[in-house]
Amino acid sequence: MKKIILSLLLVSTLGIMSFESYTKKTRVLIDLGHGGEDFGGKINDHLEKDIVAKIGTKIEQLNTNSEIEIHFTRTEDKQLSLTSRVELIKNLHPDLVISLHTNANQDTTKSGIECFISKNENHVSEKSLQLAQNLLTEFENKMSLRSLGVHKAPFLILNKSEVPTMLVELGYLSNKNDATYLTSEEGQEMIAKTLLNYLSKI
Ligand SMILES: [Zn+2]
Structure with missing residues:
Protein backbone atom coordinates (compact mmCIF):
# COMPACT_ATOMS: atom_id res chain seq x y z
CA MET A 1 0.00 0.00 0.00
CA LYS A 2 2.78 2.40 0.97
CA LYS A 3 4.40 1.73 -2.35
CA ILE A 4 1.21 2.57 -4.21
CA ILE A 5 0.79 5.83 -2.30
CA LEU A 6 4.42 6.68 -2.95
CA SER A 7 4.15 6.05 -6.65
CA LEU A 8 0.86 7.97 -6.80
CA LEU A 9 2.59 10.89 -5.10
CA LEU A 10 5.45 10.65 -7.54
CA VAL A 11 3.11 10.63 -10.53
CA SER A 12 1.17 13.63 -9.25
CA THR A 13 4.35 15.54 -8.43
CA LEU A 14 5.72 14.86 -11.88
CA GLY A 15 2.38 15.89 -13.33
CA ILE A 16 2.51 19.24 -11.53
CA MET A 17 6.13 19.75 -12.55
CA SER A 18 5.45 19.16 -16.19
CA PHE A 19 2.36 21.38 -16.00
CA GLU A 20 4.45 24.14 -14.44
CA SER A 21 7.07 23.95 -17.10
CA TYR A 22 4.36 24.63 -19.68
CA THR A 23 2.93 27.63 -17.81
CA LYS A 24 4.19 30.62 -19.70
CA LYS A 25 5.35 33.63 -17.73
CA THR A 26 4.29 37.10 -18.80
CA ARG A 27 7.44 38.85 -19.89
CA VAL A 28 7.29 42.62 -19.69
CA LEU A 29 9.86 45.18 -20.75
CA ILE A 30 9.60 48.50 -18.93
CA ASP A 31 11.31 51.23 -20.88
CA ASP A 38 18.80 63.72 -21.53
CA PHE A 39 16.73 64.39 -18.40
CA GLY A 40 13.38 64.89 -20.15
CA GLU A 60 11.10 45.71 -9.23
CA GLN A 61 10.96 45.72 -5.41
CA LEU A 62 7.19 45.25 -5.17
CA ASN A 63 6.81 42.52 -7.76
CA THR A 64 6.11 39.32 -5.85
CA ASN A 65 4.24 37.65 -8.69
CA SER A 66 6.43 34.85 -10.04
CA GLU A 67 4.28 34.74 -13.19
CA ILE A 68 5.48 38.21 -14.20
CA GLU A 69 9.02 38.58 -15.43
CA ILE A 70 10.01 42.23 -15.60
CA HIS A 71 12.95 43.65 -17.54
CA PHE A 72 14.14 47.23 -17.85
CA THR A 73 15.77 49.06 -20.74
CA ARG A 74 18.13 50.78 -18.33
CA THR A 75 19.07 50.10 -14.73
CA GLU A 76 21.31 53.11 -14.34
CA ASP A 77 21.25 56.78 -15.23
CA LYS A 78 22.64 56.62 -18.73
CA GLN A 79 21.63 57.96 -22.10
CA LEU A 80 20.12 55.34 -24.34
CA SER A 81 19.31 56.01 -27.98
CA LEU A 82 15.89 55.17 -29.35
CA THR A 83 17.44 52.66 -31.74
CA SER A 84 19.16 50.80 -28.90
CA ARG A 85 15.82 50.68 -27.07
CA VAL A 86 14.26 49.20 -30.22
CA GLU A 87 17.14 46.70 -30.37
CA LEU A 88 16.47 45.65 -26.76
CA ILE A 89 12.80 45.02 -27.61
CA LYS A 90 13.83 42.94 -30.60
CA ASN A 91 16.24 40.80 -28.59
CA LEU A 92 13.94 40.18 -25.64
CA HIS A 93 10.71 39.84 -27.66
CA PRO A 94 8.52 40.43 -24.57
CA ASP A 95 4.73 40.07 -24.32
CA THR A 109 -4.50 73.19 -15.76
CA LYS A 110 -3.84 70.30 -18.15
CA SER A 111 -3.65 67.05 -16.16
CA GLY A 112 -4.12 63.32 -16.42
CA ILE A 113 -2.69 60.13 -17.81
CA GLU A 114 -2.60 59.14 -21.48
CA CYS A 115 -1.23 56.38 -23.68
CA PHE A 116 0.32 56.36 -27.13
CA ILE A 117 0.42 53.43 -29.51
CA SER A 118 1.87 53.11 -33.01
CA LYS A 119 0.28 54.94 -35.92
CA ASN A 120 1.17 51.96 -38.11
CA GLU A 121 -1.42 49.27 -38.57
CA ASN A 122 0.16 45.89 -37.98
CA HIS A 123 -0.49 42.51 -36.36
CA VAL A 124 -0.17 43.94 -32.83
CA SER A 125 -2.20 47.17 -33.27
CA GLU A 126 -5.41 45.73 -31.90
CA LYS A 127 -3.68 44.16 -28.91
CA SER A 128 -1.71 47.34 -28.14
CA LEU A 129 -4.91 49.39 -28.20
CA GLN A 130 -6.74 46.99 -25.91
CA LEU A 131 -3.82 46.77 -23.44
CA ALA A 132 -3.45 50.57 -23.38
CA GLN A 133 -7.19 51.05 -22.73
CA ASN A 134 -7.06 48.53 -19.89
CA LEU A 135 -4.07 50.29 -18.35
CA LEU A 136 -5.89 53.63 -18.34
CA THR A 137 -8.96 52.03 -16.75
CA GLU A 138 -6.76 50.53 -14.02
CA PHE A 139 -5.28 53.97 -13.20
CA GLU A 140 -8.73 55.59 -13.27
CA ASN A 141 -10.03 53.00 -10.83
CA LYS A 142 -7.06 52.64 -8.50
CA MET A 143 -5.67 56.18 -8.39
CA SER A 144 -8.67 58.20 -9.62
CA LEU A 145 -6.50 59.73 -12.35
CA ARG A 146 -8.13 61.51 -15.25
CA SER A 147 -7.75 59.43 -18.40
CA LEU A 148 -6.92 61.44 -21.50
CA GLY A 149 -7.31 58.40 -23.73
CA VAL A 150 -5.20 56.39 -26.15
CA HIS A 151 -3.64 58.25 -29.07
CA LYS A 152 -1.69 57.16 -32.12
CA ALA A 153 1.76 58.63 -32.65
CA PRO A 154 4.68 58.05 -35.02
CA PHE A 155 7.23 57.49 -32.23
CA LEU A 156 10.15 55.29 -33.31
CA ILE A 157 9.90 52.95 -30.32
CA LEU A 158 6.24 52.31 -31.14
CA ASN A 159 6.63 52.00 -34.91
CA LYS A 160 9.62 49.68 -34.84
CA SER A 161 8.29 47.29 -32.20
CA GLU A 162 6.86 43.97 -33.31
CA VAL A 163 5.25 43.21 -29.95
CA PRO A 164 2.40 45.07 -28.19
CA THR A 165 3.92 48.40 -27.13
CA MET A 166 2.64 51.55 -25.49
CA LEU A 167 4.13 54.79 -24.28
CA VAL A 168 2.52 56.10 -21.11
CA GLU A 169 2.58 59.73 -20.08
CA LEU A 170 1.84 59.25 -16.39
CA GLY A 171 0.81 62.84 -15.73
CA TYR A 172 1.79 66.49 -16.15
CA LEU A 173 4.74 67.82 -14.16
CA SER A 174 3.40 71.29 -15.00
CA ASN A 175 0.18 70.60 -13.09
CA LYS A 176 0.23 70.94 -9.31
CA ASN A 177 -1.92 67.87 -8.55
CA ASP A 178 -0.13 65.61 -11.02
CA ALA A 179 3.30 66.80 -9.85
CA THR A 180 2.37 65.81 -6.31
CA TYR A 181 1.81 62.13 -7.13
CA LEU A 182 4.61 62.03 -9.70
CA THR A 183 7.30 63.40 -7.40
CA SER A 184 6.28 61.98 -3.99
CA GLU A 185 7.44 58.61 -2.76
CA GLU A 186 3.85 57.59 -1.92
CA GLY A 187 2.66 58.60 -5.39
CA GLN A 188 5.47 56.70 -7.11
CA GLU A 189 4.69 53.64 -5.00
CA MET A 190 1.01 53.86 -5.93
CA ILE A 191 1.93 54.05 -9.62
CA ALA A 192 4.17 50.98 -9.27
CA LYS A 193 1.45 49.04 -7.41
CA THR A 194 -1.21 50.00 -9.95
CA LEU A 195 1.04 48.91 -12.82
CA LEU A 196 1.78 45.57 -11.13
CA ASN A 197 -1.90 45.00 -10.48
CA TYR A 198 -2.62 45.70 -14.12
CA LEU A 199 0.17 43.33 -15.26
CA SER A 200 -1.23 40.50 -13.14
CA LYS A 201 -4.38 40.62 -15.28
CA ILE A 202 -2.99 40.75 -18.81
ZN1 LIG B 1 9.59 61.83 -21.78
Whole structure:
Protein backbone atom coordinates (compact mmCIF):
# COMPACT_ATOMS: atom_id res chain seq x y z
CA MET A 1 0.00 0.00 0.00
CA LYS A 2 2.78 2.40 0.97
CA LYS A 3 4.40 1.73 -2.35
CA ILE A 4 1.21 2.57 -4.21
CA ILE A 5 0.79 5.83 -2.30
CA LEU A 6 4.42 6.68 -2.95
CA SER A 7 4.15 6.05 -6.65
CA LEU A 8 0.86 7.97 -6.80
CA LEU A 9 2.59 10.89 -5.10
CA LEU A 10 5.45 10.65 -7.54
CA VAL A 11 3.11 10.63 -10.53
CA SER A 12 1.17 13.63 -9.25
CA THR A 13 4.35 15.54 -8.43
CA LEU A 14 5.72 14.86 -11.88
CA GLY A 15 2.38 15.89 -13.33
CA ILE A 16 2.51 19.24 -11.53
CA MET A 17 6.13 19.75 -12.55
CA SER A 18 5.45 19.16 -16.19
CA PHE A 19 2.36 21.38 -16.00
CA GLU A 20 4.45 24.14 -14.44
CA SER A 21 7.07 23.95 -17.10
CA TYR A 22 4.36 24.63 -19.68
CA THR A 23 2.93 27.63 -17.81
CA LYS A 24 4.19 30.62 -19.70
CA LYS A 25 5.35 33.63 -17.73
CA THR A 26 4.29 37.10 -18.80
CA ARG A 27 7.44 38.85 -19.89
CA VAL A 28 7.29 42.62 -19.69
CA LEU A 29 9.86 45.18 -20.75
CA ILE A 30 9.60 48.50 -18.93
CA ASP A 31 11.31 51.23 -20.88
CA LEU A 32 12.47 53.99 -18.53
CA GLY A 33 12.35 57.17 -20.57
CA HIS A 34 15.38 59.43 -21.05
CA GLY A 35 18.57 59.07 -18.95
CA GLY A 36 22.05 60.57 -18.62
CA GLU A 37 22.35 64.01 -20.24
CA ASP A 38 18.80 63.72 -21.53
CA PHE A 39 16.73 64.39 -18.40
CA GLY A 40 13.38 64.89 -20.15
CA GLY A 41 10.94 67.14 -18.30
CA LYS A 42 11.60 68.97 -15.06
CA ILE A 43 9.74 70.55 -12.15
CA ASN A 44 11.82 72.23 -9.45
CA ASP A 45 14.54 69.67 -8.65
CA HIS A 46 12.60 66.72 -9.99
CA LEU A 47 13.75 65.37 -13.33
CA GLU A 48 11.62 63.11 -15.53
CA LYS A 49 14.48 60.59 -15.99
CA ASP A 50 14.74 60.18 -12.18
CA ILE A 51 10.98 59.98 -11.61
CA VAL A 52 10.54 57.08 -14.04
CA ALA A 53 13.69 55.39 -12.67
CA LYS A 54 12.30 55.58 -9.12
CA ILE A 55 9.00 54.10 -10.29
CA GLY A 56 11.00 51.35 -12.03
CA THR A 57 12.86 50.53 -8.82
CA LYS A 58 9.55 50.33 -6.93
CA ILE A 59 8.11 48.02 -9.59
CA GLU A 60 11.10 45.71 -9.23
CA GLN A 61 10.96 45.72 -5.41
CA LEU A 62 7.19 45.25 -5.17
CA ASN A 63 6.81 42.52 -7.76
CA THR A 64 6.11 39.32 -5.85
CA ASN A 65 4.24 37.65 -8.69
CA SER A 66 6.43 34.85 -10.04
CA GLU A 67 4.28 34.74 -13.19
CA ILE A 68 5.48 38.21 -14.20
CA GLU A 69 9.02 38.58 -15.43
CA ILE A 70 10.01 42.23 -15.60
CA HIS A 71 12.95 43.65 -17.54
CA PHE A 72 14.14 47.23 -17.85
CA THR A 73 15.77 49.06 -20.74
CA ARG A 74 18.13 50.78 -18.33
CA THR A 75 19.07 50.10 -14.73
CA GLU A 76 21.31 53.11 -14.34
CA ASP A 77 21.25 56.78 -15.23
CA LYS A 78 22.64 56.62 -18.73
CA GLN A 79 21.63 57.96 -22.10
CA LEU A 80 20.12 55.34 -24.34
CA SER A 81 19.31 56.01 -27.98
CA LEU A 82 15.89 55.17 -29.35
CA THR A 83 17.44 52.66 -31.74
CA SER A 84 19.16 50.80 -28.90
CA ARG A 85 15.82 50.68 -27.07
CA VAL A 86 14.26 49.20 -30.22
CA GLU A 87 17.14 46.70 -30.37
CA LEU A 88 16.47 45.65 -26.76
CA ILE A 89 12.80 45.02 -27.61
CA LYS A 90 13.83 42.94 -30.60
CA ASN A 91 16.24 40.80 -28.59
CA LEU A 92 13.94 40.18 -25.64
CA HIS A 93 10.71 39.84 -27.66
CA PRO A 94 8.52 40.43 -24.57
CA ASP A 95 4.73 40.07 -24.32
CA LEU A 96 4.40 43.77 -23.65
CA VAL A 97 6.52 46.93 -23.70
CA ILE A 98 5.57 49.90 -21.55
CA SER A 99 7.58 53.07 -22.01
CA LEU A 100 7.27 55.35 -18.98
CA HIS A 101 7.29 59.14 -19.28
CA THR A 102 5.91 62.27 -17.66
CA ASN A 103 4.30 65.10 -19.60
CA ALA A 104 4.39 68.90 -19.32
CA ASN A 105 2.37 71.73 -20.82
CA GLN A 106 2.34 75.53 -20.75
CA ASP A 107 -1.28 75.24 -19.71
CA THR A 108 -0.87 74.30 -16.05
CA THR A 109 -4.50 73.19 -15.76
CA LYS A 110 -3.84 70.30 -18.15
CA SER A 111 -3.65 67.05 -16.16
CA GLY A 112 -4.12 63.32 -16.42
CA ILE A 113 -2.69 60.13 -17.81
CA GLU A 114 -2.60 59.14 -21.48
CA CYS A 115 -1.23 56.38 -23.68
CA PHE A 116 0.32 56.36 -27.13
CA ILE A 117 0.42 53.43 -29.51
CA SER A 118 1.87 53.11 -33.01
CA LYS A 119 0.28 54.94 -35.92
CA ASN A 120 1.17 51.96 -38.11
CA GLU A 121 -1.42 49.27 -38.57
CA ASN A 122 0.16 45.89 -37.98
CA HIS A 123 -0.49 42.51 -36.36
CA VAL A 124 -0.17 43.94 -32.83
CA SER A 125 -2.20 47.17 -33.27
CA GLU A 126 -5.41 45.73 -31.90
CA LYS A 127 -3.68 44.16 -28.91
CA SER A 128 -1.71 47.34 -28.14
CA LEU A 129 -4.91 49.39 -28.20
CA GLN A 130 -6.74 46.99 -25.91
CA LEU A 131 -3.82 46.77 -23.44
CA ALA A 132 -3.45 50.57 -23.38
CA GLN A 133 -7.19 51.05 -22.73
CA ASN A 134 -7.06 48.53 -19.89
CA LEU A 135 -4.07 50.29 -18.35
CA LEU A 136 -5.89 53.63 -18.34
CA THR A 137 -8.96 52.03 -16.75
CA GLU A 138 -6.76 50.53 -14.02
CA PHE A 139 -5.28 53.97 -13.20
CA GLU A 140 -8.73 55.59 -13.27
CA ASN A 141 -10.03 53.00 -10.83
CA LYS A 142 -7.06 52.64 -8.50
CA MET A 143 -5.67 56.18 -8.39
CA SER A 144 -8.67 58.20 -9.62
CA LEU A 145 -6.50 59.73 -12.35
CA ARG A 146 -8.13 61.51 -15.25
CA SER A 147 -7.75 59.43 -18.40
CA LEU A 148 -6.92 61.44 -21.50
CA GLY A 149 -7.31 58.40 -23.73
CA VAL A 150 -5.20 56.39 -26.15
CA HIS A 151 -3.64 58.25 -29.07
CA LYS A 152 -1.69 57.16 -32.12
CA ALA A 153 1.76 58.63 -32.65
CA PRO A 154 4.68 58.05 -35.02
CA PHE A 155 7.23 57.49 -32.23
CA LEU A 156 10.15 55.29 -33.31
CA ILE A 157 9.90 52.95 -30.32
CA LEU A 158 6.24 52.31 -31.14
CA ASN A 159 6.63 52.00 -34.91
CA LYS A 160 9.62 49.68 -34.84
CA SER A 161 8.29 47.29 -32.20
CA GLU A 162 6.86 43.97 -33.31
CA VAL A 163 5.25 43.21 -29.95
CA PRO A 164 2.40 45.07 -28.19
CA THR A 165 3.92 48.40 -27.13
CA MET A 166 2.64 51.55 -25.49
CA LEU A 167 4.13 54.79 -24.28
CA VAL A 168 2.52 56.10 -21.11
CA GLU A 169 2.58 59.73 -20.08
CA LEU A 170 1.84 59.25 -16.39
CA GLY A 171 0.81 62.84 -15.73
CA TYR A 172 1.79 66.49 -16.15
CA LEU A 173 4.74 67.82 -14.16
CA SER A 174 3.40 71.29 -15.00
CA ASN A 175 0.18 70.60 -13.09
CA LYS A 176 0.23 70.94 -9.31
CA ASN A 177 -1.92 67.87 -8.55
CA ASP A 178 -0.13 65.61 -11.02
CA ALA A 179 3.30 66.80 -9.85
CA THR A 180 2.37 65.81 -6.31
CA TYR A 181 1.81 62.13 -7.13
CA LEU A 182 4.61 62.03 -9.70
CA THR A 183 7.30 63.40 -7.40
CA SER A 184 6.28 61.98 -3.99
CA GLU A 185 7.44 58.61 -2.76
CA GLU A 186 3.85 57.59 -1.92
CA GLY A 187 2.66 58.60 -5.39
CA GLN A 188 5.47 56.70 -7.11
CA GLU A 189 4.69 53.64 -5.00
CA MET A 190 1.01 53.86 -5.93
CA ILE A 191 1.93 54.05 -9.62
CA ALA A 192 4.17 50.98 -9.27
CA LYS A 193 1.45 49.04 -7.41
CA THR A 194 -1.21 50.00 -9.95
CA LEU A 195 1.04 48.91 -12.82
CA LEU A 196 1.78 45.57 -11.13
CA ASN A 197 -1.90 45.00 -10.48
CA TYR A 198 -2.62 45.70 -14.12
CA LEU A 199 0.17 43.33 -15.26
CA SER A 200 -1.23 40.50 -13.14
CA LYS A 201 -4.38 40.62 -15.28
CA ILE A 202 -2.99 40.75 -18.81
ZN1 LIG B 1 9.59 61.83 -21.78
